[in-house]
Amino acid sequence: MYGAxxxxxxxxxxxLPSPVEPLARLRSVLRGSPRLLVKRDDAIAFAFxxxxxxxxxxxxAQARAAGADTLITTGGVQSNHxxxxxxxxxxxxxxxxxxxxxxxxxxLTANARLDALLGAEVRYVGSREExxxxxxxxxxxxxxxxxTLAVLYATAVEHGDxxxxxxxxxxxxxxxxxxxGNPARGVDETAWLRRFLIVSKxxxxxxxxxxxxxxxxxxxxxxxxLMRVLDAGRLKLDAPTDLEVSGTAYSFS
Numbered sequence: 001m002y003g004a005x006x007x008x009x010x011x012x013x014x015x016l017p018s019p020v021e022p023l024a025r026l027r028s029v030l031r032g033s034p035r036l037l038v039k040r041d042d043a044i045a046f047a048f049x050x051x052x053x054x055x056x057x058x059x060x061a062q063a064r065a066a067g068a069d070t071l072i073t074t075g076g077v078q079s080n081h082x083x084x085x086x087x088x089x090x091x092x093x094x095x096x097x098x099x100x101x102x103x104x105x106x107x108l109t110a111n112a113r114l115d116a117l118l119g120a121e122v123r124y125v126g127s128r129e130e131x132x133x134x135x136x137x138x139x140x141x142x143x144x145x146x147x148t149l150a151v152l153y154a155t156a157v158e159h160g161d162x163x164x165x166x167x168x169x170x171x172x173x174x175x176x177x178x179x180x181g182n183p184a185r186g187v188d189e190t191a192w193l194r195r196f197l198i199v200s201k202x203x204x205x206x207x208x209x210x211x212x213x214x215x216x217x218x219x220x221x222x223x224x225x226l227m228r229v230l231d232a233g234r235l236k237l238d239a240p241t242d243l244e245v246s247g248t249a250y251s252f253s
Contacts, residue, residue, distance in 0.1 A: 008058060008061075009058075009061040009062065009064075009065055010057045010058060010061050011056075011057045011060045011061040011064065011088075011092075012057070013046045013053055013056065013057050013060075013088065013091070014044045014045060014046040014053055016044070018039060018040050018041045018044055019040045019043060020037050020038070020039055020040065021037065021038055021040055022035065022036065022037055023036040023037065023038055041054070046084075046087065047083060047084045047086075047087035048083075049080065049083070049084035049087070050080075052080055052081050052084045053084060055081075056084050056085060056088045059071075060088045060092060063094070064092065068094070069094055069095060070089075070094060070095040070096070070097060070144055071085055071088065071089045071094055071095070071096050071097075072096075072097045072098075072099070072135070072138075072139065073085045073097075073098060073099070074098070074099045074100065074101075074132075074135065075098070075100055075101075076100060076101060076102060077100050077101075077102040077104075077105065077111075077112055077124075078110055078111040078112060079098075079100065079111060080111065082098045082100065082111065082115060082120070083111045083114050083115055083118075085120075086098065086114070086115045086118040086119070086120035087118055089118070089119075089120070090118045090119055095121070095144070096118070096119065096120040096121065097120070097121045097122075097123065097144065097146075097149070098115060098120050098121070099123045099125060099135050099149075100122060100123070100124055101125050101126065101127050102124060103124060104122075104124050121146055121236070123146065123149050123150070123153070125153060133156045133161030133168065134149065134152040134153040134155075134156045134161070134168070137152055137156075137161075137168060137169065137172055138152055140184070141172060141182040141183060141184055142182055142183035142184025142185070142189075143183055143189060143192075144183070144189065145189050145190070145235045145236070146235065146236050146237045147193065147226075147229060147230060147234065147235045147236070147237055148189060148192075148193050148196075148235075150237065151193065151196065151197065151226055152168065154222075154226075155168045155171065155200060156168045158219070159171070159200075159203075166203045166205070171196065171199055171200050171203060172196070174199050175192060175195050175196040175199050178195050178199065179191065179192050179195050190230070190235065193230060194227070194230060197223055197226055197227050197230065200223060201220065201223040201224075204216060204219045204220055
């Protein structure tokens with residue numbers, strides 16, 4: 001087992017091993033305790049990451065070996081793991097996408113501020129449950145653009161994340177069929193996203209028992225607004241990005 005671990009590729013991020021220190025005072029308090037030692041992984045200085053650096057040394061090495069150009073992870077707004085991931089991506093010259101559950105702080109502080117300084121692209125979702133389906137579909141289909149991720153998330157919320165024809169999985173499958181593939185297989189992501197928006201708009205339900213005329217109009221208007229953002233080339237949703245949906249103005253800043 002130990003030999004198998006040693007065979008894994010590891011990215012050197014910090015001087016190791018970390019120190020081991022005796023807990024002499026605790027041992028004296030416990031009276032008769034065997035010798036106690038503590039492994040000081042908190043002393044691993046890279047990105048102030050402590051033991052989280054150990055995991056990233058393996059993950060980042062695997063990503064590099066696989067030819068990946070982006071590190072994607074999830075966590076809370078102030079996640080230490082997310083901060084270390086952003087720092088590793090910056091060290092390796094890779095892109096970093098953080099999908100965090102919570103709302104964007106009015107002023108970035110602490111880890112959220114460090115994530116931004118390290119160049120990470122942060123996507124906010126309402127909860128842990130809401131981030132998973134869109135992220136899984138994005139990873140499976142090689143989708144990376146911030147605008148694409150925002151569209152997938154909105155689609156999962158509005159249509160559901162199942163495989164039905166009108167749900168996120170079904171809409172992605174229909175788009176892949178129309179494009180003869182997806183970005184994971186070399187299809188241009190901008191062209192893929194344009195087709196996805198067209199496909200999704202075609203599945204907006206007609207006015208009836210389940211959808212009112214106003215709700216249908218709002219869904220169509222939202223689709224058109226996202227297409228305008230795409231036409232404007234704001235693929236990274238870089239600030240400022242303004243759009244109007246059903247008479248309400250929105251701004252990404």
